[in-house]
Amino acid sequence: MLHGGGAIAWDRVCQPKAEGGLGIKKLEEWNKEAMSNLFTAPQPRVKWCKEVWARLNTPKHSVILWLAMLNRLKTKERLKKYGILLQDHCSLCDSNMENEQHLFFDCCLSSYCLDEIKHWLDWKAINMSLPQLVRWIGTARVSKFKKLVLAAAIAAVVYRICQERNGVIWHGNKVNKCQMVEDIKWSLRTRINMVFPKKIQSIDRDWFYAL
Numbered sequence: 040m041l042h043g044g045g046a047i048a049w050d051r052v053c054q055p056k057a058e059g060g061l062g063i064k065k066l067e068e069w070n071k072e073a074m075s076n077l078f079t080a081p082q083p084r085v086k087w088c089k090e091v092w093a094r095l096n097t098p099k100h101s102v103i104l105w106l107a108m109l110n111r112l113k114t115k116e117r118l119k120k121y122g123i124l125l126q127d128h129c130s131l132c133d134s135n136m137e138n139e140q141h142l143f144f145d146c147c148l149s150s151y152c153l154d155e156i157k158h159w160l161d162w163k164a165i166n167m168s169l170p171q172l173v174r175w176i177g178t179a180r181v182s183k184f185k186k187l188v189l190a191a192a193i194a195a196v197v198y199r200i201c202q203e204r205n206g207v208i209w210h211g212n213k214v215n216k217c218q219m220v221e222d223i224k225w226s227l228r229t230r231i232n233m234v235f236p237k238k239i240q241s242i243d244r245d246w247f248y249a250l
Contacts, residue, residue, distance in 0.1 A: 047111055056092055059085040059109060087173045093190035097230045100194035107139060107169060107197050114138045130207040131200070131214055142200060143169035148216050149200045155220045156192055159250065169197065184236060184243040191230060195223045224250075 054060025091105050106112050115127040115137035129137040131148040144150045144167050153172075157164065164175045176189045199219055206212035231247065 047106070047109070051109075057084045057088045059088070059105075061105075086177065087170070090173045090176050090186075090190040091194070093187050093194075095187040095191040095231050095234060096194045097191070097198070097226065100191070100198040100226075103198045103201055104194040107143060107201075108173065110139050112139060112142075112201065114142065130204045137204075140168065142204070143197060148214060148219075149196075151216050152200065152219050152223065153196055156196055156223055159224065160189065160192060162189060162192075169193070182240065182243050184239050185246070187236075188227075188231065188247065192223070192227055195227050195230075199223050199226070 051060055053063050085108075087108055091108060092101055096104075103112075115124055115130070117138070118124045119127040127136050129135050129141055129146055131142075132146050134147075135141050135145065142149055144153045150167065153167070156162070164172060164179075166172050166175050172193055173190075176186055176193070179186060179189070181189075199222055203212070203214060203219055207214060228250065
C-alpha cells in the first residue's frame with residue numbers, strides 16, 4: 040500500500056493538464072467531446088500547470104510533483120486514516136506527523152535540501168511551502184529559461200525527498216542529507232543538458248554552466 044503514488048480518480052486523470060489532470064482522453068467519450076462542450080461548464084484552470092509540466096522537468100519528477108500539488112501522495116497521515124499504519128511520524132525527521140505540508144517543507148531535512156538548492160541557484164524566494172514556491176516561479180521576473188530551471192529544480196527536490204522517504208521505510212536506509220543535495224544537483228544538470236534549448240541568451244547559458 041505504500042508503494043507508488045496516491046490513487047487518483049479516473050475522471051481527474053482525464054481532465055486537461057491546465058485543470059490539474061494528465062490530459063488523457065476517454066475513448067468512449069472521444070466522439071462525444073464536441074457535443075458535450077456545448078453543455079458542460081468549463082473547469083477552472085489550475086495555476087501551477089506550466090511549472091509542473093515544464094519542458095525541462097524530468098517526466099517522473101513531474102508526475103510526483105503533480106501528485107504532491109493535488110495532495111494525493113501516500114503520506115503516513117493518509118495511510119493511518121485508512122487504518123494501514125499505526126504511527127504517522129515523519130520517516131525523515133521522526134518528529135512530526137508526515138503529511139504533504141510537513142514533507143514540503145516544514146521537515147528540517149527537506150527544508151535543508153531546499154535551502155541548499157535555492158542557494159546554489161541564487162533563488163531569492165523566501166516562500167517555504169510547495170504551493171507558494173511553485174506560484175513564485177510562475178510570477179517571477181526572471182528569464183523564461185531560469186523559470187524552466189527553477190521548475191525542474193523544485194520537481195527534482197520533491198522527487199528526491201519522496202525517494203529518500205521510501206528508502207527509509209522499505210530498506211531501512213539512513214538519511215544522508217548532503218548526498219540528497221548532490222543527487223538533486225546531478226539529476227538537474229543531467230536532465231537540462233539533455234534537453235538544453237537551442238535559442239537561449241548568453242547570460243542564461245553562462246549562468247547555468249557556472250552552476
